[in-house]
Amino acid sequence: MSRESLTWLNQNTLIGFTAKRGTAWHYRASQQGDEPNHYSGPIPVADVKRRLFHWEPVEGTLETSYLTSDGVTRLTDPSGKTIIRPDTGHILGIFKRGFQIHEYKRWLVEHVETILDDDLAIGSAGLLRNGAVAWVQVELPDTCTTPEGIAFRPFLSAATSLDGSLSSTYQTGAQLIVCDNTLSAALASNNAKRVKIKHSRNSLARVVDVRDALGVIHRAADDFAAEVRQLCQIDVSNAQWTAFLNRHAPIPAERGPKRTNALTKRHALTRLWNDDERVSPWQGTAFGVLQAVNTFTHHDQTVRGAVRAERNMHRMVKGEIDDLDLSTIRTLETALDRRILARTA
Template structure:
């Protein structure tokens, strides 16, 4: 408890971590490598005594042991108070407020704030978040694993194409956020040449950054880019679509493996239909130029050389993806090609601080990637079909 209080007092909760290669190779578990190969972050030298890659599904027992084998605990934050500044404490010990506590070795009395609690990892003492004293502390095992246990192949073996298992799981931000992804082993191949996988992504946090959420997500195989948007036909135009930024599922609906499988199949069918619509949307070379002007406008001369250089570099990168990159060129000249170009630039090219893969994973589980795709499509529709 003393460690927690001292860390809280001296550093607050401003502990910002970027996932290192060692973290990603020990605190994320990646399955189905026999079919899909290793993850981009794979480094055998950073995995210690136990690999984090699995030829089949990731066994649920390994997720429980390797990732969720610790508990989130809570303690009232407390801080040192000089002797001559000690206020009176509440008479009722159950009444929320402030109270003196004894901490061995402290030269000052410690004041505990009973109106709040710090949630921390019991194994490392790392603070994860500060909340009201009434905030219920839940465990990742309860939120993300036990609710899925009845839906998946527990031992990591896929019995058939209809089997569901854990494709990936992991912790980010020192354990402040976590995910478990369930999927089936096969890949969907569309008539437009887009191979993708659909899955149910269960995510939660200990720092209050996101609620327990079950989302339908899709990953395009050629680039492993994540998509979680959906299109809906608009009544006023056959060439314009309304957007649903994230396809969120109710965890209460996941009663058995058949319903979970049905949800994944529905996500596959929906995404395949969306791809067909976007591939049917022609983007001519002049339209591409207008999209590029909208996405990366060139500043005027008064903005300075640095701003123009950055904008030109962004335009050149999108142009190169559109004309020369296998992750985009099969669909160049279509709306899906434009989405792929921007999405690939955001995933793999856009400058980032710290670790790119950790950021991409965080964006997927928090819904920021879906929001970015939705904005790309909204701007594309606005440029291609002006009022």
């Protein structure tokens, strides 16, 4: 299937607030004796620590051996080290000595605990890549709905890794209920704050930056609602939709795989635009265009080398969702020959 199996996702991800947003796409009803990973309300902090982050990574030496005519030779590299998950024995990463471990319980739970109250709670958490990547997502308990009928949940995500693939990253976003998509919370402003902290020796001194980043989740709801309102007020005709497709997925003149891929992508986007309930209610608007591209990328685009949930999570924590949405808006601006969002960033 892919890097993570459905069994792994159901055992190593926790999904909260399902009474308000439904179950995750990989949901599987728990078997007798299994502890369910879906919560109708918020996920208790204690469950995140007990079920996901009950282990602490440890450092190991970097050694190797090879066979010579004189026998087996063993070497140790004092400039490097390994990061190991002790309960499973998995080697999660190989690094120089200066790599600083960001423990999950501290960087993903204890930091976000400082902002949890009646208005904020953990909505999802999980492990990927045998525990080499982890995230915790903080949400408002109530779903927000814009006058345009778009139900969404603003969030702040905290993610980090033990394999070097991610800096410790804290940022805001918005999750749409109708399609389980993640969208940028503030394309039109610089209010969508993202903080990245590398795994370096001086990273522990930047905890104050983390606390500053955690304070912007309430603003994300207002930013996203204002953004939706602007985009829904901009008309996109059928001719302008075609002009957008010509720029977003141009068809190469020569026959071959690239032409086939472009035609397949255009067909999928047009199907979403015309007939899919996740997009078609906003057909004929700039928001519909944004939603078509975002939905295609989340749910239809081919995934190689990773499970879709993992790829979507990585895209979100790396800021690629913001880049995707902003690129879509800029392409649409060229098709309409007008500015859509008055960006300040």
